[in-house]
Amino acid sequence: QSALTQPASVSGSPGQSITISCTGTSSDVGGYNYVSWYQLHPGKAPKLMIYEVTNRPSGVSNRFSGSKSGNTASLSISGLQAEDEADYYCSSYTNSSPLDVIFGGGTKLTVL
Amino acid sequence: QVQLQESGPGLVKTSQTLSLTCTVSGGSISSVGYYWSWIRQHPGKGLEWIGSIYYNGRTYYNPSLKSRVTISLDTSNNQFSLKLTSVAAADTAVYYCARDDRRGTISFDYWGQGTLVTVSS
Numbered sequence: 045q046s047a048l049t050q051p052a053s054v055s056g057s058p059g060q061s062i063t064i065s066c067t068g069t070s071s072d073v074g075g076y077n078y079v080s081w082y083q084l085h086p087g088k089a090p091k092l093m094i095y096e097v098t099n100r101p102s103g104v105s106n107r108f109s110g111s112k113s114g115n116t117a118s119l120s121i122s123g124l125q126a127e128d129e130a131d132y133y134c135s136s137y138t139n140s141s142p143l144d145v146i147f148g149g150g151t152k153l154t155v156l
Numbered sequence: 157q158v159q160l161q162e163s164g165p166g167l168v169k170t171s172q173t174l175s176l177t178c179t180v181s182g183g184s185i186s187s188v189g190y191y192w193s194w195i196r197q198h199p200g201k202g203l204e205w206i207g208s209i210y211y212n213g214r215t216y217y218n219p220s221l222k223s224r225v226t227i228s229l230d231t232s233n234n235q236f237s238l239k240l241t242s243v244a245a246a247d248t249a250v251y252y253c254a255r256d257d258r259r260g261t262i263s264f265d266y267w268g269q270g271t272l273v274t275v276s277s
Contacts, residue, residue: 078262095263147203
């Protein structure tokens with residue numbers, strides 16, 4: 045079972061906006077609205093940033109937003125800040141059993 | 157606020173068994189609707205789901221690891237554990253425990269900070 049496809053890296057300057065894509069298939073991203081995004085800082089607990097494609101958990105900045113079109117989901121970050129520099133992973137429900145959740149390969153966000 | 161914390165040896169010898177425990181605070185592992193999961197990240201690589209256990213003890217494992225993995229619950233101590241047998245260098249990774257919320261949604265809403273396990277002879 046292949047991982048979801050993410051760009052290896054993206055970058056942006058403070059204050060700018062960036063978008064990270066997450067491409068799957070109709071068996072996962074395209075077929076269900078269970079796409080999540082996670083932020084990983086080294087040495088810290090990963091943080092859920094977006095769930096069900098577009099929803100932000102309580103406490104997550106509204107600079108983070110999610111969307112989906114067809115088999116591709118996207119995470120957008122506006123007003124980039126230095127603390128946004130991290131690795132970001134998408135995940136999706138998949139109709140394959142028993143592994144019903146798959147992850148993307150991860151994207152390193154660099155704030156220039 | 158739910159918190160998870162992994163514990164266990166940071167170094168395991170080749171062919172031996174990797175054993176990790178995740179202690180959960182701020183919530184009960186016996187709660188309906190949550191799966192308790194182990195996920196790992198190889199150095200410089202992406203996340204890999206290892207397996208999950210439900211409050212009733214039912215387990216689900218990554219097929220690629222199923223023959224070597226056991227996940228169990230310790231409800232008296234509000235902990236769950238991972239055992240991975242016959243480890244090799246390829247099992248060197250940061251191991252995370254996480255709560256998988258299935259109450260009408262699907263997401264890993266709380267994670268531990270991870271523990272690096274190195275496999276070496």
